[in-house]
Amino acid sequence: MNGARVEFRGLRRTFGTTVALDGLDLTVEPGELIALLGPSGCGKTTALRCVAGFESPDAGAVLVDGKDITRVPANRRDAGMVFQSYSLFPNLNARDNVTFGLRVRKVPTAKRHARAAELLELVGLPSQGERYPHQLSGGQQQRVALARALALEPQVLLLDEPLSALDAKVRVTLREEIRRLQLSLGITTIFVTHDQEEALSIADHVAVLKDGRLEQSGPPAEIYDRPATPFVAEFVGTMNHLPGRVTGDEVEVAGQRLPVHGQRPDSPDVDVLVRPETVLVTPDPEGEAVVVTSSFRGASVRLRLRLAGGTEILADLPGHDAARLAPGEHARVRLVERPVLVAPRTAAVADAVPAAG
Structure with a gap:
């Protein structure tokens, strides 16, 4: 997979009188994992949904490899998304959940199954393909969701607080797995979290948001050791x-x-x-x-x-x-x-x- 360059240019989004994004400018370099970090209501999930196509900004633009995708429908964007709630189809086993998007694209059955086997191996579930979501643990379900997002070989991987529903030990293990996969695939990844430790431990860059604006963006060590504002200093650490x-x-x-x-x-x-x-x-x-x-x-x-x-x-x-x-x-x-x-x-x-x- 080849990572894409993602740009937020002056992104603004309001919901009634609430300003979710207030002129967000941010660039994610190809193959980079960036964590959008901030308190509840700071705009991080809204920014992610604007990339996915689930939200339309009131102003500004989202560019992927220089192409403006702001008004492109979600189903025509080359992005894979993993949600906090897993969102697996309960009537499909793990293999068929992984291949759902491939089936929609009418990929032949043999190729779909081969791709599922490859991805389930990649996420550490080689023998779980026939199991249904209710037969899997929370961590296993999230691995299946991750494999499903990767099945279509997207340019951009979007992770919306994917670990917050898991217990502490599983959360640490799975975040390390996500980082390993992201590095091996070279896929551009945007990771939304409110957990500072999570953001600092796996991201190449951390973008701290407050009230829809970017407070500071930089490598984790810079964010921690040289915070640009009192808000960043207080929020991180x-x-x-x-x-x-x-x-x-x-x-x-x-x-x-x-x-x-x-x-x-x-x-x-x-x-x-x-x-x-x-x-x-x-x-x-x-x-x-x-x-x-x-x-x-x-x-x-x-x-x-x-x-x-x-x-x-x-x-x-x-x-x-x-x-x-x-x-x-x-x-x-x-x-x-x-x-x-x-x-x-x-x-x-x-x-x-x-x-x-």
Whole structure:
């Protein structure tokens, strides 16, 4: 399969007074897996449905390999879609579900069955072809849905939160399988999710949406380490909010002066956004910070500490470094010397908590 280039150009879609997409501009390169990430109602599923042909934008265009497909009917678009709810035909077995589109195109039976066998092998279900959906687990049903989407060898694969109905262990396994298949086939893939871990773990690029607009797009490491806006910083990962005061290009926070990254609010009094892994904690009986709680997280331990002024801060430390930092112990706290994002003190981005949908 040859991946196609997909472009969203000024895409706008409204539903009554609700603006689902507000001038979305985004490009997906051939063979790339991009994750559309954001909270409920941010427009990510609407954008996907505009590519599939299930929604028509009010303005703007969708291009595939330079061809405007905005008004092309869904059944004439070279795209395969996998839904959250599997959407398998309950009266057809797995093999016939996979070959349904081929049968509609009047592909001969022998070729259809050969293609089904190939795809069921590809998704790890070589012996499940005769089983019906009710005889398959949720993860197996989603694999069949994936095979069905690939049967017509589409240029673009569209995945609308395909893993959200599965339990945690199956979800991790299947997302890795999806990534393996996508890389081996070289198919351009647009993956919609509200799960930041899911997006960061499998995507080449992550596009973070808010209120129908693109907040930031880039490789997962860039989105996490160098968020462009306070919203992105808060939505992707965990953030501490520490009181600080901006002076020039620096902010004074927790007894340190750090360079400011990004925009500066009009007021000098700000919230400084700091990730827990950039908080350095050292046991010190004379230290002004006090450990409030300690939570074991496998490879790391998350500490909650109360600073001298009463502000609490989270810190993620390797387990061996946290061994001497039990609740009630005193410590010294410092922040890694790196540029930090700041937000208006009165407008913290608490509304960016990930939500399902």
